[in-house]
Amino acid sequence: MSFVTETARRIPVFREVDVLVVGGGPTGIMAAAAAARQGLSSLLIERSGFLGGAGTAGGLSTFCGLHSNVHGEHVRTVGGMVPELLDRIDKLGGLRRPHLSFADRIMAQAYDIPAYRLAADQLVLASGAEILFHTFAVGLLMKDDAHIDAVIVETKEGRFALRARFVIDASGDADVAYWSGAEFEKSPPNEMLYPSTMFRINNVDGARAGAAWKTLPQMMDAAVAAGREPFPRRGAIVRPQRDDIEWRANATQLRTPEGLALDGTRIEDLSAGEIQGRQQAQEVFEFIRDNHAGFERSYIVDIGPEIGIRETRRIVGAYQLTEEDVLGGVDFDDAIGINGWPVEAHVDGNVEIRWPHGDAPRGYSQLPYRIMVAPAVSNLLVGGRGASMTHGGHSAARVSGPCFAMGHAAGVAAAIALEDGVSAASVDIAKLQSRLAEQEAILEVKEDMKESVDK
Ligand SMILES: Cc1cc2nc3c(=O)[nH]c(=O)nc-3n(C[C@H](O)[C@H](O)[C@H](O)COP(=O)(O)OP(=O)(O)OC[C@H]3O[C@@H](n4cnc5c(N)ncnc54)[C@H](O)[C@@H]3O)c2cc1C
CATH class of the missing domain: 3.50.50.60 (FAD/NAD(P)-binding domain)
Structure with a gap:
């Protein structure tokens, strides 16, 4: 430098x-x-x-x-x-x-x-x-x-x-x-907690979505196991907000090209993470919309303004x-x-x-x-x-x-x-x-x- x-x-x-x-x-x-x-x-x-x-x-x-x-x-x-x-x-x-x-x-x-x-x-x-x-x-x-x-x-x-x-x-x-x-x-970097980009989904039919917080993670894991989806992590956390019409998704995981946790004190990692996180949010959302009852007419209402850094x-x-x-x-x-x-x-x-x-x-x-x-x-x-x-x-x-x-x-x-x-x-x-x-x-x-x- x-x-x-x-x-x-x-x-x-x-x-x-x-x-x-x-x-x-x-x-x-x-x-x-x-x-x-x-x-x-x-x-x-x-x-x-x-x-x-x-x-x-x-x-x-x-x-x-x-x-x-x-x-x-x-x-x-x-x-x-x-x-x-x-x-x-x-x-x-x-x-x-x-x-x-x-x-x-x-x-x-x-x-x-x-x-x-x-x-x-x-x-x-x-x-x-x-x-x-x-x-x-x-x-x-x-x-x-x-x-x-x-x-x-x-x-x-x-x-x-x-x-x-x-x-x-x-x-x-x-x-x-x-x-x-x-x-x-x-x-x-191989031990640091991985960051995530959060997003929220609106226009969910809450009654039909049911306990999707239980079924969705299983569906996502099955899709990965079958080689149909490359989701970055297991253990997606998907829950309704104040009203069942809106749900939040904590389902992404942001990594370097080497697969390590992004470092939230480095601007290049932060910049790459913002882009990667929004991309992952889109991919996870499309899977949810296309595969789980109640989400057919839903859309992403918000992606976290910035990536979430855990550690x-x-x-x-x-x-x-x-x-x-x-x-x-x-x-x-x-x-x-x-x-x-x-x-x-x-x-x-x-x-x-x-x-x-x-x-x-x-x-x-x-x-x-x-x-x-x-x-x-x-x-x-x-x-x-x-x-x-x-x-x-x-x-x-x-x-x-x-x-x-x-x-x-x-x-x-x-x-x-x-x-x-x-x-x-x-x-x-x-x-x-x-x-x-x-x-x-x-x-x-x-x-x-x-x-x-x-x-
Ligand atoms: C993806 C993700 C999901 C999470 N999920 C949950 C959850 O569901 N529930 C929960 O309770 N916790 C959750 N956590 C953990 C929790 O949100 C954070 O650990 C907690 O907010 C930490 O609080 P803090 O006050 O230490 O720092 P932060 O919440 O990080 O706040 C630090 C603040 O300081 C500001 N700041 C930083 N540097 C500067 C500077 N140099 N000058 C001026 N301002 C500055 C930042 O903009 C920020 O507003 C999650 C974390 C992540 C990353």
Whole structure:
């Protein structure tokens, strides 16, 4: 690669805030709102023109990880501002009752994407936080090795600096942590979770489609086995949205010419993936339309605005959440939330689900605060899918529910760090847990919660 040299230039400081949150996915939404509700000036920046992260930009339309299967009972195990978010989506007419997923073992909940975008705007703005859309963080200025001074952003108006006393990296790719020099890891391309392009189908005759979520994957697998179709993966997830007229399809898998997972931090991979994903969406859709009852008059109403990236950089924090923690239902002294979603590994050509050990297990593990702490940087927390988890731990705790929980905790922890004048690593855990409990975060499942089962 050849190089050019950029001339040094003065960068205007566009905002000076207490807390800057980079990335408006589930983690960033809750982090920005939580910090603002603690009385801090809180700024959320997002490179797109809407919130929701992969949940909207990736076209997902289902919340996973809001519930746990606790000894056979389905309990909502993410609290904090999540009920308020669900309520706002519901008031917009955009929420379906939770449904059972993956062999009926765990609950998930479908939502309409525009309603989620609207509700997320409302929740964040009601908290007092400010949002800047179309603002792409591209680098950092450090005060010294351990302190971030400002985040550099590119916008249509040009380059700005956003100065913050504390930064929460909710970019999903741990961008800020990466620029700060914090330690991170990335699975090798033959192990990284494969990305997918999501799409939705409209004008489905729901009555005739029936339980197509069971029959379609079998039909697709049979077509591949018979050599009639080259679908890229087994385990297609196809489900109705709020109304049975509209269905979502999570059925594609994006790979390099060598068959490896595309890398969501490389522009050539991202570009090839967008094209490949839309092509696969068309092929899968045409099979569904031409082969399954109820889909004859259907059409693709939307393809995710961008490909869905499941895994890229993960920081190596003060602790790494492991697959064994998830499957063993491990508790932590510094718990800040709960994850009840199983390991959902999008491996080459398939989706593997691994469940907590034992018969009728407790069904969840706690999320330790330390997975958000990048020890070398004192005014930074990294939440969501960029947090400190092994590949296996991440394969479970990367879904929306635990990301909401991490974001909430990161916003409150930032406030405590600033109030007490301590680093992220030295936040008083008892204080954090008691504030989270006051704000109805769920750190453990109690008997009386089983009354509030959504079935
Ligand atoms: C195909 C696919 C299907 C999935 N299905 C489900 C599902 O059904 N249910 C579920 O709950 N989870 C699902 N997941 C997982 C889940 O959506 C994500 O893991 C989750 O959204 C991660 O949340 P996050 O806040 O860490 O990051 P993200 O949701 O990735 O949000 C990060 C945000 O930061 C922004 N951003 C990134 N870099 C910058 C930057 N430098 N400057 C400014 N903004 C930036 C992005 O635009 C994005 O909005 C799926 C994931 C994929 C890829």
